[in-house]
Amino acid sequence: MSVAGQTWWIVGASEGLGRALAQAMAAEGARLVLSARNARRLEDLAAGLRDARAVAFDVTDPLASATAAAAAGPVDGVIYCVGLYTPMTAQTWNPDEACAIAEANFIGALRLLGHVVPAMIVRRRGRVVLIGSLAGHRGLPGAIGYGASKAAIMHLAENLHADLHGTGVAVQVVNPGFIETRLTARNSFAMPQIMPPAAAAARVMRAIAGGRFSTSFPAPFAWLFLLGRWLPLGVFHALLRRGSR
């Protein structure tokens, strides 16, 4: 399934994976609507692409989300690629920061997609791509706020998969491992198989083209999380501790 000639809305497009996805989708001939908070970064990006426009807004602002959905107009596809992350343990728990992460990563998606998906159902066409994370498959150390927000996004994708059956609207969830972005710049631990944003974007593009509901990458790192879902939690955490020594 090609994105050439289609209009896609990338939310979280100013930096990192979303920015690389915008470049990859534009190279394939998609028309783009680009969103995030930083209007200048979006406009710089849009100016370098063939057919792209910026709609800057904050996904945690309900009114701005509704206005942005109207400004984006009917789209063939939407990618929710917003990400906020601070390494946080039970010992370093900052409640305001944890809630800000959940607001941006999950509540923002609930709000925004509520403006987009029903209209796709009426048109009987559309594609919804949610960016999850390997960190959403199971509870990990140091991921208070972030881990649960990604698990929630991945669960939302399953809700949509059930509800959208037979409507002409498709949903996919893509769960990356570590990507070299400002999010992971905050990590002080070893990050196996970390990849540049362009490489991760190419994997997401492949997943979109393939049409499979759920994709986790990169292998073999992703296998630990996919198989880990079936392990007792204590065994999974013991494996993680051993791997990080």
Ligand SMILES: NC(=O)c1ccc[n+]([C@@H]2O[C@H](COP(=O)([O-])OP(=O)(O)OC[C@H]3O[C@@H](n4cnc5c(N)ncnc54)[C@H](OP(=O)(O)O)[C@@H]3O)[C@@H](O)[C@H]2O)c1
């Ligand atoms: N990096 C990784 O290792 C990794 C691994 C797995 C999954 N992911 C996921 O990949 C996605 C992209 O993350 P990234 O690593 O590329 O991070 P990033 O470089 O920090 O990009 C995050 C994007 O989200 C936007 N954003 C953040 N808060 C927002 C808000 N309140 N309203 C609107 N836009 C907002 C940011 O733009 P503004 O600051 O301009 O608003 C930026 O465009 C996220 O869903 C993340 O969870 C990342």
